[in-house]
Amino acid sequence: MIVTLWGTRGSLATPGAATTRYGGNTSCASVYGPDGTVLVLDAGTGIRPLGMALPRSLRRVDICLTHLHLDHIQGLGFFAPLYNPAVEVHIWGPASTTLSLRDRLMRYLSPPLFPIRLRELPCQLSLHETPCADFTIGEFRIASALICHPGPTVGYRITTADATLAYVTDHEPALGVPEFPLGGEWTSGYDLAAEADLLIHDAQYSSEEYAQYVGWGHSSLQHAIAFAALARVQQVVLFHHDPGHTDQDIDRLTAEAIAATRPTFAVTPGAEGCVFELGSR
Amino acid sequence: MAQQEIEVILIRQLASYLAMPIVIVNSIGTLLFYNEPAEQLVAMRFEETGEMPEDEWANALMLTDEHDMPIAPEASPLVIALHERRPAHRAMWSQGPDGVRRHVEVTAFPLIGQAGRALGAVAIFWEVKHV
Numbered sequence: 001m002i003v004t005l006w007g008t009r010g011s012l013a014t015p016g017a018a019t020t021r022y023g024g025n026t027s028c029a030s031v032y033g034p035d036g037t038v039l040v041l042d043a044g045t046g047i048r049p050l051g052m053a054l055p056r057s058l059r060r061v062d063i064c065l066t067h068l069h070l071d072h073i074q075g076l077g078f079f080a081p082l083y084n085p086a087v088e089v090h091i092w093g094p095a096s097t098t099l100s101l102r103d104r105l106m107r108y109l110s111p112p113l114f115p116i117r118l119r120e121l122p123c124q125l126s127l128h129e130t131p132c133a134d135f136t137i138g139e140f141r142i143a144s145a146l147i148c149h150p151g152p153t154v155g156y157r158i159t160t161a162d163a164t165l166a167y168v169t170d171h172e173p174a175l176g177v178p179e180f181p182l183g184g185e186w187t188s189g190y191d192l193a194a195e196a197d198l199l200i201h202d203a204q205y206s207s208e209e210y211a212q213y214v215g216w217g218h219s220s221l222q223h224a225i226a227f228a229a230l231a232r233v234q235q236v237v238l239f240h241h242d243p244g245h246t247d248q249d250i251d252r253l254t255a256e257a258i259a260a261t262r263p264t265f266a267v268t269p270g271a272e273g274c275v276f277e278l279g280s281r
Numbered sequence: 282m283a284q285q286e287i288e289v290i291l292i293r294q295l296a297s298y299l300a301m302p303i304v305i306v307n308s309i310g311t312l313l314f315y316n317e318p319a320e321q322l323v324a325m326r327f328e329e330t331g332e333m334p335e336d337e338w339a340n341a342l343m344l345t346d347e348h349d350m351p352i353a354p355e356a357s358p359l360v361i362a363l364h365e366r367r368p369a370h371r372a373m374w375s376q377g378p379d380g381v382r383r384h385v386e387v388t389a390f391p392l393i394g395q396a397g398r399a400l401g402a403v404a405i406f407w408e409v410k411h412v
Contacts, residue, residue, distance in 0.1 A: 176291070185284055
């Protein structure tokens with residue numbers, strides 16, 4: 001599978017000279033399967049350039065939303081396939097305890113927040129609620145599970161015959177754990193990430209910042225690396241960068257986190273345009 | 282060992298911070314965790330006992346009512362919350378391995394997760410102080 005990052009920023013899009021290398025678009029990644037299946041992870045502002053880059057011949061695309069905070073859905077209304085009647089768009093994401101996924105999405109995709117209503121979108125739209133039993137999209141086998149973040153939030157584990165990607169962003173597994181991490185049994189997101197070839201994980205804060213924002217649902221870079229070590233992944237991408245972090249900040253914080261944790265696997269700060277090829281196909 | 286459900290992880294973390302004695306069991310009745318205040322009440326240490334199946338923890342304490350009559354395990358609030366999926370509360374006397382009888386009130390409630398998943402039950406103990 002081929003994984004491309006289209007938006008790596010958390011909370012708020014931050015275009016500008018200080019964020020040109022890691023990017024200013026909010027969370028979005030694409031996953032191409034060996035047989036051409038296209039999966040989109042989250043619909044932050046990065047989904048707009050992704051939509052423009054998709055082949056015109058595409059007839060189905062699946063969007064897996066982790067949750068419905070604005071930085072993960074803000075780009076949805078600007079995703080070109082939504083306006084193509086020839087395309088099936090399947091959106092997967094969490095309901096709340098009282099509202100369906102459709103009702104929750106309609107809050108954003110309706111006036112006054114957005115001029116076009118969900119039901120007016122020309123594409124062939126289907127909605128599916130997660131977490132749910134494992135499901136298959138083309139050559140992808142997908143597992144979903146609730147993870148630790150305010151409000152219903154899911155992570156995804158995407159598997160092909162020879163590769164596994166874990167997408168676990170907006171995740172605070174260290175919440176309430178004095179000496180993080182505990183074992184896998186008592187760590188949020190562990191089953192999703194265990195032994196993945198690539199883990200894309202929340203790394204919004206420095207350790208000092210995390211101490212000020214405990215309970216906000218995000219991780220420090222060191223926590224992200226410790227979680228990756230616990231899950232025995234091959235590589236971790238630090239994702240969901242704080243909007244206040246410049247490219248230079250991310251370079252420095254990554255170097256400091258690596259020096260403090262000494263990981264035995266690759267640690268890569270997520271940058272817009274980064275491509276990861278997993279498996280042999 | 283497979284990861285616990287997120288709601289169970291979160292309630293264990295919360296319990297580990299609270300000063301009230303709290304016991305958590307999963308949907309099949311396995312005792313998953315009791316916090317430090319509960320350790321004092323049941324006169325056992327979680328680090329030593331670890332998880333316990335229902336038939337073991339349900340008989341670990343001798344429970345009696347105000348007339349000193351035994352309370353059957355199935356009449357305890359935690360077992361009611363677990364199997365009948367409703368909240369339960371009662372006052373009772375509890376005697377653990379240390380032989381000390383403690384007057385407690387117990388409130389138990391079923392743990393219902395997202396999408397209505399039955400995840401187990403939680404009991405909170407209130408020790409009644411006699412002055």
